[in-house]
Amino acid sequence: MGSVSVGRPNRGRLVRGVALEESEHVAVKSSSRGQHFGTAELVTLLSRVAGRVAERSPGGRLHVGDLSRESGGRFGPHRSHRSGRDADVGLYLLDAAGEPILTERFYDIRRDGTARQDPTVRLDDARTWELVEALVSDTETPVQFIFLASHIEARLLAEGRRRGVSEELLSRVDAVIDAERQHTNHMHVRIYCPVDDVPRCDEEPPYHAWVDRTAAREATAMAHAEDARRRTIAARAARRRRARTTRTRVSEATPPPTAVATVGATSGRSAPGSSTAGAP
Numbered sequence: 001m002g003s004v005s006v007g008r009p010n011r012g013r014l015v016r017g018v019a020l021e022e023s024e025h026v027a028v029k030s031s032s033r034g035q036h037f038g039t040a041e042l043v044t045l046l047s048r049v050a051g052r053v054a055e056r057s058p059g060g061r062l063h064v065g066d067l068s069r070e071s072g073g074r075f076g077p078h079r080s081h082r083s084g085r086d087a088d089v090g091l092y093l094l095d096a097a098g099e100p101i102l103t104e105r106f107y108d109i110r111r112d113g114t115a116r117q118d119p120t121v122r123l124d125d126a127r128t129w130e131l132v133e134a135l136v137s138d139t140e141t142p143v144q145f146i147f148l149a150s151h152i153e154a155r156l157l158a159e160g161r162r163r164g165v166s167e168e169l170l171s172r173v174d175a176v177i178d179a180e181r182q183h184t185n186h187m188h189v190r191i192y193c194p195v196d197d198v199p200r201c202d203e204e205p206p207y208h209a210w211v212d213r214t215a216a217r218e219a220t221a222m223a224h225a226e227d228a229r230r231r232t233i234a235a236r237a238a239r240r241r242r243a244r245t246t247r248t249r250v251s252e253a254t255p256p257p258t259a260v261a262t263v264g265a266t267s268g269r270s271a272p273g274s275s276t277a278g279a280p
């Protein structure tokens, strides 16, 4: 039995999580050990893209941070990383001599490509571009999002243009990267649901033009329709229960005819001597 991503990245869990193995091309950040579990698809993707980069530009190592806990679930300070589909991936870095290095912590990359924590360290635009290219081109495990600071995305797109890659590839990279301001020292990669994990794995748009999510979307739509049907049946049953309870209460509240007569007779008799009401 393989891994299963259950629910959503921000409200889910991971069944039979697989640990990302270190290798010649992959290093796990020391502070992320024990929280480097993902679906089999995610960890395999990371190893595969690290291998692609190493093939084209030997010498570097992909530096991987947090994935999910072994069984997923809540994982502060992250809001997502709960269902084995998310990975924090370090940017490739170069030292002053232009050699690839791994730093203990992820360094923030500034607009000019240097690291805020140590200006002799800078972004390895070439390998990081190759990483992004490999991620958006992987057909086995399609990537839905890469969250990355917009100034780093701009550097990577410039690297792609320098290399004369196709407009199609550039627009693909641009579509997958969700540019924002936070991710200045790593990229956050999210894969689509592994198809056999759907519908337990709950997938949401966007669906990129080049990925075929027909099977996953149909399974998700069917699961949602089934959920809605179950909810309707449950709501109907609850309404019927409420109606029954109300009817019972009404019949309890209405005294039988004989009781009415007695009550009427009693109150009629006691009415003139109203002092009985206040009597102890």
Ligand SMILES: [Zn+2]
Residues within 6 Å of the ligand: 078, 081, 086, 087, 088, 188
């Ligand atoms: Zn993250």
